[in-house]
Every structure is written in C-alpha cells, then in structure tokens.
Amino acid sequence: MNFAKRNLLFLFIMLFFTTAFFGQTFIQSYANVVNQCSQTNVTNDLTEFEALGLKRRGTAPLQNTLDWLKNKYLSYGYTASQIQEYSYTYSGSTAVCKNLVVTKIGTVYPNIFVIVDGHYDSIAGTGTNDNGSGVACILETARLLQNIPTEYSIKFINFSGEEDGLKGSQNFVSSVVNATTPKMDIRLVFNLDEVGGVAGLTNDTITCERDTSSPTTNNASSNTFTNELINCVTLYSPLNTYLSYAYASDYMSFQSNNEIITGFFEKNETSHKHTTTDLLIYMDPIYNYNVAKATIGATLHFAVASTTALSNQDNKDFNVSFFPNPATDVLNVNLGSLSETDYTLTIVDVLGKTVMHSIITNAQLVQQIPVGDLAKGMYLAVLQTGDKQITKKIVIE
Numbered sequence: 001m002n003f004a005k006r007n008l009l010f011l012f013i014m015l016f017f018t019t020a021f022f023g024q025t026f027i028q029s030y031a032n033v034v035n036q037c038s039q040t041n042v043t044n045d046l047t048e049f050e051a052l053g054l055k056r057r058g059t060a061p062l063q064n065t066l067d068w069l070k071n072k073y074l075s076y077g078y079t080a081s082q083i084q085e086y087s088y089t090y091s092g093s094t095a096v097c098k099n100l101v102v103t104k105i106g107t108v109y110p111n112i113f114v115i116v117d118g119h120y121d122s123i124a125g126t127g128t129n130d131n132g133s134g135v136a137c138i139l140e141t142a143r144l145l146q147n148i149p150t151e152y153s154i155k156f157i158n159f160s161g162e163e164d165g166l167k168g169s170q171n172f173v174s175s176v177v178n179a180t181t182p183k184m185d186i187r188l189v190f191n192l193d194e195v196g197g198v199a200g201l202t203n204d205t206i207t208c209e210r211d212t213s214s215p216t217t218n219n220a221s222s223n224t225f226t227n228e229l230i231n232c233v234t235l236y237s238p239l240n241t242y243l244s245y246a247y248a249s250d251y252m253s254f255q256s257n258n259e260i261i262t263g264f265f266e267k268n269e270t271s272h273k274h275t276t277t278d279l280l281i282y283m284d285p286i287y288n289y290n291v292a293k294a295t296i297g298a299t300l301h302f303a304v305a306s307t308t309a310l311s312n313q314d315n316k317d318f319n320v321s322f323f324p325n326p327a328t329d330v331l332n333v334n335l336g337s338l339s340e341t342d343y344t345l346t347i348v349d350v351l352g353k354t355v356m357h358s359i360i361t362n363a364q365l366v367q368q369i370p371v372g373d374l375a376k377g378m379y380l381a382v383l384q385t386g387d388k389q390i391t392k393k394i395v396i397e
Contacts, residue, residue, distance in 0.1 A: 024231045029310035030300045033144050034236045037296055039289045041143070042136045045072075046196070046280050046288065049132035055122040057164060058095025065120050066098055069135070069158050073102050076143045079339045081365040088171040090161070097121075097160040099168045102142060105334040105366060106303065108151035110323045112185045114303045115155045116141060116295070117169070117250055118192040119162030125276040129283050131162070133196030134264075137292040141299050147337055148310060149319055150303035152187055159250050162193075163274075169253035177257065188225050188302055191251035191263035195291040197284030198268040205267040206239045206291055209246040211255055218260045222246075226262045229298050236297025237290050242267050264291060317390045322381050326395035329372040333383065335365055343385035345369060347394075350378055371396055 052068060053061040066085070073083055086099040100120075106112070118134030121127070135158065142156045161167030177184045197203035208229050211222035230241045244265070246252065251261040266287075272278040319336030333345060341363045347356040355374060360367060374396045383390045 024228060024235065024301070026235050027300075027307060029307045030297055030305065031236060033148065033300060033305075033310065034293050034296045036144055037140055037289065037293045039286070041140055042289045042292055043285045045136040045139055046128055046132050046283070046285060049135060050126045050128040050280055053126055054124070055120060055127060057093060057097050057121065057161065062097070062121060062160060066100055066158075066160075069100050069120065069139075072139055073142060073156075077146045077337050078102055078104075078142070079335070079337065079365075081335060081341060081363070082337075086172060086176060088161075088168070088175065090164075090167045090171070093164070097168060099160060099172050100158040101172075102156040103365065104145065104150070104154045104156075104319070105321060105336065106151050106153040107149045107306070107319075107321050108304075109187075110153055110321065110332070110334060110366075112187050113153045113155050114150075114187050114299065115157055115189045115254075116192070116299055117155075117157040117159060117189065119159040119168065119250055121160045121163050121168075122278070123163040124274050125272075125278045127163075127278055128280050129196035129266075129270050129278050130194045130273040131192070133194060133266075133283065133288050133291070134192035136288060137192050137195060137264075137295040140292045141296045144296055145299060145303075145305070147319060148300075149306040150300075151306070152303045154299070154303050162250050166250055166253050169250035173253045173257050177254075177259075186254070186259045189251050189254040189259055189261045190229075190295075190298065190302065191246075191249055191261065192291075192295065193249040193263065193265060194270065194273065195264050195266050195288060196270070197266055197287030198270050199282050199284055201268045201284070203266070203268055203284045203287035204238075204240055205242050206233060206294060207242045207244045207265040207267050208233065209244055209263040209265055211261050212245040213247075213252075213255060215256075215258050217258055221260045222262060225260060225302070228301065229262050232298035232301050233294040237294035239290050239294055264295065317392075318388065320383055320390045320392075322392055322394050326397040327371055328397060329370065331369045331371045331381070331394065333360075333363070333367045333369055335363060335367070338385060338388065340385040340388070343383055346382040346384070347371070347374070348380045348382065355379070
C-alpha cells in the first residue's frame with residue numbers, strides 16, 4: 001500500500017472510531033470559527049500581560065491586570081451586566097483579591113454552565129507562561145464566541161490567588177457555586193494553566209488532564225469529557241495529545257466539590273515557572289496559538305454551539321433569549337450581548353392582542369418577569385430597545 005493510501009485509510013479509521021465511540025465528527029462551521037483565531041492577538045496578549053509585571057495579592061499590578069482583562073472583554077462586545085467581580089480575603093492575608101467572571105447565557109440549558117477558567121496572578125515574576133498563556137487562550141475563545149449562540153451557558157473565569165494555594169477558585173466554589181439556590185449546575189470545568197511551550201523545543205503535543213482523585217464519583221465522567229477534549233484537539237488543531245491526570249490548579253477546587261473537570265497543560269514543561277525569567281522569550285507563541293485553537297474548538301463542542309447560526313451570520317438576535325420555555329410563573333429575559341439595559345417587553349397572544357407590556361429600566365443580565373397571570377398557550381415575546389427589536393415564540397403552561 002502506498003504512503004498516500006495508507007494515510008487516507010488511517011484518517012478514515014480515526015474518524016470512524018471518533019464517531020462510533022464519542023459521537024464526534026468534524027463540524028465545518030466550528031472549524032470556520034477556530035480558523036479566525038489570531039496569532040497576532042495571542043502574541044500581543046502575552047506581551048501586554050508580561051508588561052503588567054508581577055501580579056501578587058494586594059498589588060497594583062494585580063488590579064491593573066484585572067482592569068486590563070475587563071477592558072478586553074468589553075472590547076469584544078460583552079456588556080457590563082455580563083461581567084462580575086467577586087472580591088474575597090483569606091486567612092493569613094488582609095489583601096483583597098478579585099475573581100473576574102464573564103457570563104454568556106445558553107439558549108437551551110441557561111442554568112447549566114460550562115466553565116472555562118485559568119488564573120491571572122503570578123509569583124516571583126510576570127508569569128507570562130504561568131499563566132498568561134492560559135489567559136491568552138481564554139481571551140481568544142471569549143472573543144470568537146461572543147456572538148455565537150450556545151445551548152449551554154458559559155462562564156469565562158479569570159481567578160486570582162491560584163499561586164497562594166487555589167484561594168480564588170476555592171472562594172468561588174464556596175461563596176458562589178454552593179451559595180447559589182439551587183446550587184449552580186456545572187456541566188464541565190475546563191481549566192487552562194501553563195500552555196505556552198518551551199522555546200527551542202518541538203512543541204507539538206498538549207497534555208489533556210482527567211480527574212483521578214477522590215472523590216471518585218465523577219472520575220468516569222471526567223474521563224469521558226477528556227476523551228472528547230482529545231478528539232477536539234485532533235479535529236480543530238495541528239497538535240498531538242497526551243493523556244494525564246489533573247493536579248495543583250484551579251480545577252481541583254471544583255474537583256473537591258465533586259464537579260466534572262478536564263484541562264490543558266503543556267507537554268514540554270517550562271523550567272522558568274515561579275521565577276523572574278518566566279518570560280515570553282522562553283516560550284513558543286506559535287504553540288500557544290495552536291492551544292488557543294484547540295480551546296476554541298473544544299468550547300464550541302462542550303457548550304454545543306449553534307451550527308445554524310454559524311451558517312447564517314445575518315440572523316442576529318444579539319443572543320437574547322427567554323427561559324424557561326415553556327414557562328409557568330416566571331419568564332427570564334437574558335439580554336445576551338445587548339449593551340442597553342432599558343427596554344420594553346411586550347407579550348402578544350395568537351390573536352395579536354397585547355396581554356403584557358412592561359418597561360424595564362436598569363435591567364440585570366437575566367431579568368425575571370412574572371407571567372403567572374397569563375393563560376396557558378403560545379405567545380410572542382417582543383423585546384424593543386432603541387432601533388433593535390427581538391421577537392421570539394414562548395409558551396406559558
């Protein structure tokens with residue numbers, strides 16, 4: 001068998017097993033998004049992150065990095081209502097640290113979240129690889145998914161306090177995840193830490209990490225998702241994969257809470273972490289760019305991005321959604337990527353009669369509207385703000 005035929009047969013076998021065992025196939029519309037990943041953006045983000053300096057708790061550079069991150073998300077089209085800061089302190093330190101969370105509401109499962117996370121603090125040096133490299137991947141993913149509807153909600157989280165013992169992620173799990181009523185429903189935590197590669201080496205493999213620790217209840221699910229992650233790397237990036245175990249990063253705070261986790265870590269491990277020489281010159285920005293591509297493809301897959309919307313870019317509804325649908329007593333209005341927080345909501349029955357007209361000012365990202373007095377049936381919900389009008393069918397039952 002000649003070389004070309006052998007390669008074709010190998011590709012066919014790989015695609016067959018990917019589909020048969022994990023239900024994954026190459027999706028061209030996902031690849032189209034991945035191919036918009038920018039090497040220039042990744043390198044510029046690394047350069048800017050490095051210039052912000054040592055990012056320790058209680059320091060101006062840590063706050064400056066938080067502000068830099070917020071401005072990045074705002075520049076991508078995320079609104080102030082989608083961006084939240086969570087402040088915390090911890091025993092042994094009086095410094096106030098902050099986690100930054102950007103929420104994108106899903107269209108089918110708005111109360112189930114895919115978390116894409118990585119820390120932005122550093123120790124001893126600028127932390128350009130550990131973990132500016134993960135930050136750069138998260139930023140490019142958030143940029144490209146900003147206006148793409150996904151079935152599951154996404155939280156892009158930049159944690160502080162990781163280098164002090166996972167303090168930021170621990171606080172988020174205790175004060176947000178477990179303090180939500182009902183408890184926050186997490187589909188998957190996808191962690192990115194130290195994915196910048198090593199200058200001068202062949203950086204062609206990414207480590208994919210699964211849960212092998214106690215509690216063991218979700219280890220099987222973590223293994224399944226990590227195999228899906230491996231497939232996404234193969235489908236949407238030029239990288240090879242290496243399967244390993246999760247440890248010593250922010251996903252472990254979720255793992256201890258019995259959540260399902262997976263993650264990326266560089267295969268060639270830098271010798272510069274936690275030193276003043278953790279700098280871009282000792283990294284491989286092309287590798288970091290390829291990891292970003294894999295991250296984008298995996299996030300599209302895990303959050304189940306709409307292929308219909310990707311194929312029809314003119315169908316722009318600003319990711320506004322109404323849920324649950326059907327609704328009973330309360331209808332939630334998700335503003336999506338709309339920057340306006342003042343709007344009117346009109347609900348019209350099948351005969352064209354207006355049965356509700358509400359003026360909402362200073363709306364939250366997700367605003368609750370009482371609908372318990374409406375008769376059971378199908379309606380049109382019309383959200384109007386300025387020159388923008390979004391109309392969707394809803395059902396009251």
